[in-house]
Amino acid sequence: MENIFVIGVGLIGGSFALDIKAQNSDGIIYGIDNNEDHLNEALDLKIIDKKADFEDLDKADLVIIAIPVDATLQVLPKVLDQVSDSAIVFDAGSTKEDICLKVKHHPKRRNFLAAHPIAGTEYSGPKAALHGLYKNKTNIICEVEETAFKLQEKALKLFSDLGMRIRYMNPKAHDKHIAYVSHLSHISSFMLGKTVIEKEKNERDIFDMAGSGFESTVRLAKSSPAMWTPIFEQNKTNVIETLDEYISNLQHFKQLMEKGDFEAVYNEMETTNHIKDILNGIQ
Amino acid sequence: MENIFVIGVGLIGGSFALDIKAQNSDGIIYGIDNNEDHLNEALDLKIIDKKADFEDLDKADLVIIAIPVDATLQVLPKVLDQVSDSAIVFDAGSTKEDICLKVKHHPKRRNFLAAHPIAGTEYSGPKAALHGLYKNKTNIICEVEETAFKLQEKALKLFSDLGMRIRYMNPKAHDKHIAYVSHLSHISSFMLGKTVIEKEKNERDIFDMAGSGFESTVRLAKSSPAMWTPIFEQNKTNVIETLDEYISNLQHFKQLMEKGDFEAVYNEMETTNHIKDILNGIQ
Numbered sequence: 001m002e003n004i005f006v007i008g009v010g011l012i013g014g015s016f017a018l019d020i021k022a023q024n025s026d027g028i029i030y031g032i033d034n035n036e037d038h039l040n041e042a043l044d045l046k047i048i049d050k051k052a053d054f055e056d057l058d059k060a061d062l063v064i065i066a067i068p069v070d071a072t073l074q075v076l077p078k079v080l081d082q083v084s085d086s087a088i089v090f091d092a093g094s095t096k097e098d099i100c101l102k103v104k105h106h107p108k109r110r111n112f113l114a115a116h117p118i119a120g121t122e123y124s125g126p127k128a129a130l131h132g133l134y135k136n137k138t139n140i141i142c143e144v145e146e147t148a149f150k151l152q153e154k155a156l157k158l159f160s161d162l163g164m165r166i167r168y169m170n171p172k173a174h175d176k177h178i179a180y181v182s183h184l185s186h187i188s189s190f191m192l193g194k195t196v197i198e199k200e201k202n203e204r205d206i207f208d209m210a211g212s213g214f215e216s217t218v219r220l221a222k223s224s225p226a227m228w229t230p231i232f233e234q235n236k237t238n239v240i241e242t243l244d245e246y247i248s249n250l251q252h253f254k255q256l257m258e259k260g261d262f263e264a265v266y267n268e269m270e271t272t273n274h275i276k277d278i279l280n281g282i283q
Numbered sequence: 284m285e286n287i288f289v290i291g292v293g294l295i296g297g298s299f300a301l302d303i304k305a306q307n308s309d310g311i312i313y314g315i316d317n318n319e320d321h322l323n324e325a326l327d328l329k330i331i332d333k334k335a336d337f338e339d340l341d342k343a344d345l346v347i348i349a350i351p352v353d354a355t356l357q358v359l360p361k362v363l364d365q366v367s368d369s370a371i372v373f374d375a376g377s378t379k380e381d382i383c384l385k386v387k388h389h390p391k392r393r394n395f396l397a398a399h400p401i402a403g404t405e406y407s408g409p410k411a412a413l414h415g416l417y418k419n420k421t422n423i424i425c426e427v428e429e430t431a432f433k434l435q436e437k438a439l440k441l442f443s444d445l446g447m448r449i450r451y452m453n454p455k456a457h458d459k460h461i462a463y464v465s466h467l468s469h470i471s472s473f474m475l476g477k478t479v480i481e482k483e484k485n486e487r488d489i490f491d492m493a494g495s496g497f498e499s500t501v502r503l504a505k506s507s508p509a510m511w512t513p514i515f516e517q518n519k520t521n522v523i524e525t526l527d528e529y530i531s532n533l534q535h536f537k538q539l540m541e542k543g544d545f546e547a548v549y550n551e552m553e554t555t556n557h558i559k560d561i562l563n564g565i566q
Contacts, residue, residue, distance in 0.1 A: 118494035138491045167491050180479045181492045185500040190551065191532045192471050193558040195525065196463045198532075208421045208450050209464045211401035215562055216499045217468040222559045225552035233545045242478065243537045247530055249474040249481075254526045262516045268473065269508035275476040276505045279498055 001061040001154070005052060007032045007075060009042035011120060012092045013066030014129025017047045019162050020062075022131065030056060042126040057082040062158070065091040070230035073102050080108035088151040090115045094178060095234040096142045096171035110148040113155045116140040116174065117164065118182070122222040135163035140178075142171045179238035184246060186220045186228060187239070193221035284344040284437070288335060290315045290358060292325035294403060295375045296349030297412025300330045302445050305414065313339060325409040340365040345441070348374040353513035356385050363391035371434040373398045377461060378517040379425045379454035393431040396438045399423040399457065400447065401465070405505040418446035423461075425454045462521035467529055469503045469511060470522070476504035 004020055006013040009031045017029045031048030033039045042048045057063060060083055065072055072093050079089055080103060090113040093099055100114050119137040121128060139159050144152060159166060169177070196214070232239050256264045287303055289296040292314045300312045314331030316322045325331045340346060343366055348355055355376050362372055363386060373396040376382055383397050402420040404411060422442050427435060442449060452460070479497070515522050539547045 118492055120494070120496070137494065140492065165491075177483065177492055180482050181497045182494060184478065185475060185497045187533070187536060188471050188475050189500050190555050191529060191536055192468060193555040194532050194551065195467065195529045197555065197558060197561070199463050199525075199528065200460065208448075209401055209423065209460055210562070211403070211420065211465060213403070213503055214464045214468045216502050217472050218558055218562070219499050220496055221552075221555050222562070223552070223556075225549045225556065228552060229545050229549040232540060232548060233543075236540055236543075240537060240540055242482075243533060243540075245482065246474060246478045247533050247537070249477050250470070250526060250530050250533070253470060253474055254523060254530070257515060257519055257523055257526075260516075260519075262512050265515060266508045266512040268477065269504075269506070269511060272473050272476040272480065272504050273506075273508065275480060275501055278480070279493070279501070279505070 001027055001158075003028055003030065003059050003061050005030045005032060005057060005060045005063045006048065007063065007065045007079070008067035008071075009033045009038055009048060009126050009129075010066065011124050011128035011130075011133075012117070013064055014042060014045075014047045014126045015119075015131070015133035016064050016066065016092075016162075017042075018129055018131050019134060020158070023161050030060075038126050042129075045126055045129070047126055047129055054078060054082060057087075058084060060084070060087045062154075063087060063089040065089065065093075068227050068230050069093040069095050069099065069234055072099055076103055076112070077106055080106050080111060083108065083111055085111070086151075087111055088113060088147075088154050090155055092117050094182065094231045096140075096169075096174045098234045100143050100146075100171045109146055111151060113144070113147045113152065114142040114171065115155075115159075116142070116178070117159075122219050124224040124227065132163075134159075137164055138167055139164040140167050140169055140174055142169055142174050144168055175235050176238050179235055179242045183231060183235060183239050184242040186223060187232075187243065188246065189218055189220035190223075193218045284310055284441075286311055286313065286342050286344050288313045288315060288340060288343045288346045289331065290346065290348045290362070291350035291354075292316045292321055292331060292409050292412075293349065294407050294411035294413075294416075295400070296347055297325060297328075297330045297409045298402075298414075298416035299347050299349065299375075299445075300325075301412055301414050302417060303441070306444050313343075321409050325412075328409055328412070330409055330412055337361060337365060340370075341367055343367070343370045345437075346370060346372040348372065348376075351510050351513050352376040352378050352382065352517055355382055359386055359395070360389055363389050363394060366391065366394055368394070369434075370394055371396060371430075371437050373438055375400050377465065377514045379423075379452075379457045381517045383426050383429075383454045392429055394434060396427070396430045396435065397425040397454065398438075398442075399425075399461070400442075405502050407507040407510065415446075417442075420447055421450055422447040423450050423452055423457055425452055425457050427451055458518050459521050462518055462525045466514060466518060466522050467525040469506060470515075470526065471529065472501055472503035473506075476501045 029048045030052035117139045289300045312331045313335035400422045
């Protein structure tokens, strides 16, 4: 592949660019971003080779769309309008149902692969891009049957070169599961941060007492609101369902404490300790 | 100091033993633990030099009590009964009010220093002990004025040798603040784990989709129920207060989503992003 376009040169797009460049030194990486500073930064950091515009997309072999999911809804149809029949376009959004629906009847639907690489950090922008971010990470692909076979193959070869494992899901199931294992974690972390900040007006106290526990639990509260707000909006129904269950579990725990039933409190924790085995699988 | 006794040879006590031994190669580390397997493990791992009993405590120069806080309430008075006038005894419990109250009128109160080193991992037992665990960590000391001056000095020298910074608080304030910055994090993490496990009966799905976000947020749900249950019991009032506020913040966030007020959702997250600056202070 010669002409690789990355739309959104932040953490996700930038990390793809770095690894693709490392694998494929002949390719030229073009960056498109509505933030001119980010584009210049990406150029300085050698994440991209050239700045580009939407008009240049007709020469693209590969287009990666790595922007907030609300912007993807606007940008993806325009990208498909522009690209040639042999180009493969994939996104990296954390929601899949609305995005797949948006291009369901697009004449170039078969040039698009709906993807969600489960990787990232709490940081954003080109400086947050990392070599090897996708190694050993899961990439969830939705509606694979809607993508042209040869283009599937091209994208899958790329993902496999980057060390990713592939899982196929339908967009509805993706959005439901990801609400639990990713979106809820972010809200629990943001609200933990909020609760502590509101209480601990004296930041020095948080600073000194936080230790390792609070720090990791609240890590995701550093995440970008511009990225996460449209995710919660697009996945509203599922996220509200997870919040209902989470809140009800917290209320139950609180009630056990109020009743002084610490045997049940112990059991709640012991049962959940089982998460160890599940997480061991992850590492 | 020659004779150092560690009661509870797990993560916290074991890590103290390792660092004290490294600093003070002449000292002999005696281990006391009601779990014989842990004692043998600690001996094999060279965390302790010898196994000991409560009757041996009369020769102690230093006693570290690093056991669950309910056990500390039972053990601490017995330890004080046993030690000589020149011995310093400190605990490492995550609650301070009940512990200080328990020995308030003990004739050897001045041999005790109430401490809470804010350090640890989600693991437990002798194998979890780490060299350098306490380096650059905060140690909160309560009611310092109740400890004999020379013994304070001895303990503070030790903490400073291990690289810890000291903060002084009264036990009531300690328990209130720590409920926010530590105890609540653990419950939020346990309940997150519970919510996801209940929903995702197919563990393979969690395993594949968890990525880095869920993993760090749920890390504390691996923690020991035997350690945490008595902490929640002793700090019940404060912990329930933090849970009330956390639940109410989650409910508010959910209501904003239900109303479709995503501008407010954005603002909630943006305000909490400020946690970045606070956590930067920690690193």
